[in-house]
Amino acid sequence: MSVDNADGNGPESRRHPRFYFKDGNTIFMLKSADHPDGILYRLHSGLLAHRATFFASLFALPRHMGCAQEILSEGTTDDNPIELPYGLVMVDFDHLLTYLFTGPSMYPNTEAFLVSVMKLSAMFEIADGMHYTIREFTLRGDGVHPALQFELARCFGIDDWLEPAFRRLMKMSIIDLDSSHVAQIGHSGYYWLTRSKTQIQELRTKIAFHVPPIVNSVDCDTPGTCGVAWTREWEERVRQLIHHPSQPISCLDLLDQLRNTHIPGLCDACQDLTVTWLWGAQSFTREERLVDEAVEALKLLQAEEPLRAALRASVEALRKSVGLKTA
Known part of the structure; x- marks a missing residue:
């Protein structure tokens, strides 16, 4: 597959330098604050439909002869591309396309790449993308910061990661968590983390002071x-x-x-x-019970996790924004 690069100020200058394939058959446009005029992607609808349930549904939308010409030709020219949602981040989309259109040797060895692929795999319903990123993060083990592992568990419903991430956070000092880590942990997670740490510290102080x-x-x-x-x-x-x-x-x-x-x-x-x-003596096993109580409380909150609810909302908005014009 070859890519058509172009210079100048015309429509061709808006073509993505890597993902505007000459033999592609569907043109998308992604607008962002950095690219208000939009970046054009020319991709292969067959591959997208094969890998992503979302795109399979999109390309299966009926187009009958009674539709306006603008709808019939949508995605076939640079002047009439399929517009992707404004909230979609270009670097995330580029990472996803790197995963879909290149081989593993071309994948960046970064957490940011894996997070992008995981996030958009959830959004576009790409099962193998979720399996791949879960496997890669799992292989990295403790090399992944527990705050990030906790956030991924919250957002993408990877409940098996919730408890080990929380227990690793419990072993860290609060002062070792910066504002980005706190944002990843979220309000509920941070509440249970600080609550449990405070309870355990009070318990240890009592145990240390009173000689049994x-x-x-x-x-x-x-x-x-x-x-x-x-x-x-x-x-x-x-x-x-x-x-x-x-x-x-x-x-x-x-x-x-x-x-x-x-x-x-x-x-x-x-x-x-x-x-x-x-x-x-119950006091000496209470520390473990406090952690267990926090983990159980967090698991109960998983079903209504705000990040996950926001993801579901973004998927629905994506369907409406892309499908409304096409249908």
Whole structure:
């Protein structure tokens, strides 16, 4: 497929330098604030219809001989292109066409490319585009910022990403999130994030301040010594772990460490009994329950997620704006 490049101030200067194919059979125009006169794309309707349910429906709209000539010839000339919605961003559309009309070796290795393809695949109903971007983001794993992963889960209904993204955000400091991250997380997400962090911080402060009582074994010969050792361990070491400025330990990790680390001056029997009792104490498992409660609340909000509702509205507006003139 070849591309017709042109210079000058006439209609040909508005042709896209990459996606105005000489052998294309349908001409689209995209207007934006940067290109108020519009950029022309000459594409292949067969490929678009094969890959995108939206375009298959668009090209299947009936055109009978009673239609006005303007409608019959729509999309066949530069002077009468099919107009794409004004809100469609040129860089997003170019990324989508790169995905549709070129091979993987030509794909930009950027998150912006994947987000564009995912967004317009949802809009134009391109199933393989959604599958491709979900797979690529999944392969990147923790290389994707959890705020972005959370936003994609919200917007595109990828509920499997919601919990891992939220748990990763819970491990971050709020000050490490800039305004763009907060926008990605959204109002509800940010509310549950800050609420859960505050509750957990209050819980950890109470646990650190109050030394839990030791549970002495009936076989212990030095219960007093064990009690002193347990109190010393809590005041000198556990409090530092809980309130570490950069890597505070979770309550469950703390219990694991207490179980698997020998405490000087404390007999094994007393240590095992005390840690086992702490495992059963609700305060030490409440931290995990708080996160679970937040995740469940966010999952319940997914069906009415504003971003997803906005996407549905934009798809409907797209159908009306493109199909109204064509029908």
